Amino acid sequence: MKNTVEGNEIFDKKIEQLLGNLLRVGVIIASSIVMIGAVLFLFHHGLNYPDYHEFKFDPFSITNVGILFSQVVAFKSVAIIKLGVLLLIATPVLRVMFSVVAFLYEKDFMYVVFTLIVLAVLVFSFFS
């Protein structure tokens, strides 16, 4: 029993290292996209006045991601920033998905269930 726990710990650390790198790559890609959007935004709207003082209801649904892509292709700066933001939000979600696989591989079914619960909560947040 004890040996398997320690074996798992070493495996856990390898997986964590892999996931840590995955997260970092995700952040680098996402922030590069936001950066491109930022340059475009300031180029086109830099001299307009911002208005964040009052809240205006402008919901974004994940189901509208097709529309977002068409705007990104049209080089709309706000859409490019949104795409980067969505990719950024996806990185921790991806980490949880990979953890499901890692726990399955370790045959730690209790943690497979725990991780699936976390994933279900995340899915609920985006698709409810």
Next chain:
Amino acid sequence: MPHIDNLLFSILVYVGSFSAGLLGSLTGLGGGVIVVPMLTILFGVDIHYAAGASLIAVIATSSGAASAYVKEGYSNIRIGMFLEIATTIGAIVGASLAGIIPPNFLYIIFAFILLYAASSSFIVKKENGMENAEDKHAQLLKLNGSYPSLIGIKKYSVQKIPLGFGVCSFAGILSGLLGIGGGAIKVIAMDRVMKIPFKVSATTSNFMIGVTAAASAGIYLKNGYVNAALVMPVMLGVLTGAFFGAKILKNTSSKILKIIFSVIIIVMAFEMFKSGLK
């Protein structure tokens, strides 16, 4: 607040967010707790937009720092994943409440959080974990672990899991409500309640912050709190600030930093109270 254009606004917000990320990383309290009051008080941004921008920045710093933390070998993925059940459910509750609770209350809750953050950064941490008794819940949930220390591998056993789980739900609610990482409260749950060694608590908490914030993010997007043009300088600023903070961490005296940080936070808490009572 005079009328300034997008370019100047973005530059100023970037500089402010950079400083917030730098201070947050140097003191270990995270940038979110400074970014929200900075945006609302200094820039007059609506608190929902401020929370949305901060939440995205929190995800960026948590994910960006993860690989560095893993390398040190302190984080415990089972503790993290188990407690994420509590923090993510809490985050959804908090994010949903953010749309219902009047903004004035949000300001006042935030002021209390700031005062708490200012005081918590001075509490001396003592390492725990060695002398803990075995806990049957911890064994069942396979939460016990070990970490590298100067005198070799140290083992620890986790205590009071139900209470720790409860405190983590509360941390999740605050994170969703205010757009902060809530790292300080997660560390309390793990370090003080569950008696997990401080370094393990702090690094595991960093992992949990990103997933917790992602749970709020879905609701924030739907409610329109994430304003792309505002997120851009905040996210890039906090991220680069935190990155430089991590680089210079070893060469700075944290005592002076903590005093600077606390003074800023107390002033902000006072201003948040004033805004809340208007």
